[in-house]
Amino acid sequence: MTAADAFSRKKSNTEARSVRILTFKIDDRDVSAREDETILAVARQNNIYIPTLCHLDGLSERGACRLCIVEIKGSPKLVPACVTRGREGIEVITNSERIADYRRKILELIFTERNHVCSVCVSNGHCELQQLAVNLGMTHVHYDYLYPRLAIDASHERFSLDHDRCVLCLRCVRVCDEIEGAHTWDVMKRGINSRVITDLNQPWGSSSTCTGCGKCVQVCPTGALSEKGKSVAEMVKRRQFLPYLQLMRGVDRE
């Protein structure tokens, strides 16, 4: 449970707004949850592991990576736990042969889309994508790599953007918009051609909105956004600031 969750719960108590409490099952365990909580949040509260990549505590949910897919008994389709709320009486399965297989395939496809070369990456050893590959038992990539030719944007004085390592989780877009309030980052094009951009697709260094706060770099799960001057495996992301900033934002609102 994040600090933000705790805060909003307290708020609703004081307002005495009635929130329905649901009970359902995750992996055969009885859980109770507020009706506005996602399956992912409930699972986390109960120490049930569901892998995620685009999700980050403190940011809005995006449902972009699809790694948190879970099964709901009786329903043929898999649903992303980060953007699906619980319902009374459902039985959620977070880990089955089928789910594990799909998650691995999703992960493999993410690897094929860009040039993720861990051995020479600044984030080697500190990368969420790399860790997921380990956790999910990805041993091979069964699809052809696309090997897109992507340029690095190193125009910013302190940071650089390497599209080769980007997984389009859009944490950068969200943190810049929701926390920093600058909305420097956005996305252009569609589908496989999507790219994160700064301002109106201009070099980062020439962006007039970027405050240079570096939050996007710190929340980026891979080596796509990094501090300049870091050598291979030296980029360790620091995210401790997020819950505090989230808390402060909540206070401002009240």
Added chain:
Amino acid sequence: MGQQVVIEPVSRIEGHGKISIILDDAGRVADARLHVTQYRGFEKFCEGRPFTEMPSLVERICGICPISHSLASVKACDEILGVQVPTTAMKLRRLLNCGEFIQSHSVSFFYLSSPDLLLGMDSDPAKRNILGVLEKHPALARDGIRLRQIGQRIIEWFAGKRIHPAWVVPGGVNAPLTADHRENMLALVPEAVDIIQRTLAVFKQSLENYREEIRTFANFPTYFMGLVDAQGNLDHVDGKLRFMDAKGNIVADQIDPARYQEYIGEAVEEYSYLKSPYYKPLGYPEGIYRVGPAARLNVCNGCGTPLADQEWAEFRSLERGPVLSSFYNHYARLIEILYSIETLDRLLQDPDILNTRTRAFAQPNYTAGIGVVEAPRGTLFHHYQVDDCGLMTWANMIVATGNNNLAMNRGVLQVAKRFIDGPKLTDAAVNRIQAVVRAFDPCLSCSTHVLGQQEFSIALIGPDGKVLDQA
């Protein structure tokens, strides 16, 4: 009638390639060519990457001497940063390089070449390998395996892992040495010295058996190139370039490696992806020069460490001028291992070595950098250009084996002329052609920065271009 012979595979070298030996109408050897048949394109695909990634990228050129590539690379990057690297970091880099030389020279001597030297060039090929040596000369084989292990451990204690570490970085190294690791390494020194001195004694005794190989293994006058320090002593990491002619005259000395382009040209031959560097003042192809262990011991005034200096003096007394036969590279390798162990010992005793200030930070202040070191196989050049953001725009690397390209071709020709007679490849010829190539310890994967599946092969070719024989 025109004739061609192919030998396939040439084993126990790093990487893959092919040799063609061309016969004339009379069936005598007319020419020989070493082809390096694959292309890897490192210089090209580095373009657009941040220069800070280069040390790790270029390490992937090779699994045997990644340290050398990373050291040449960080030196080029240091120049792009324009910083003064802390002296402790310089020493630590030098120490890491000692580990590399110990392990790489051990691979070359014990694993790749000792089967030829100890079991005989004409012994059963099925047994002519490190396992055969282990059977016949168990003590020496065990020594070799142990020495390589010591080298690899040293690398691991400094850099965190044995192959492709990311410890050396532009501006220095990214972590200081710990006292524990220093003690661990110092404890290994006496054993390592014992091993190498035993091996040197065995090797020197066996030299008598190889008179014919010594006479024909790339034994011809060429220039030599190597790095030397300010006193003219052997230097693997930070020296200046020295060129020596075949008579032993120093023709260029204390040349700043940044000026390498004034002294070295690179010719391209159609038959190989490996370029042919030459000494510019003499032109191509007259400007043939050699690099590597024997060349380094030829050009320097001494090693600067007591035990290695004794061996060096004995080595140089083999011939009046520089030692010309490339067979002696094996000998020189052992002396360099001794030098590396002594240097390791000396630097580890340095009170400053545990200093925690090991890195200088900066943004890219210059748009070009040239880094030169002595790799186990010879002088290694990395030359980078970057844009204002620090992204690579151009790279040029001249790798040890490349420097030796012309000499290796001529060496193969010399051995082929001596041991090939007629359109058939005899075992004796094949063994020796492979062995002369091995004496240079070429790293073909490094040299073209090549990727491959193909084994090394030798072809005997007639004047009409037809392949007569292969091995």
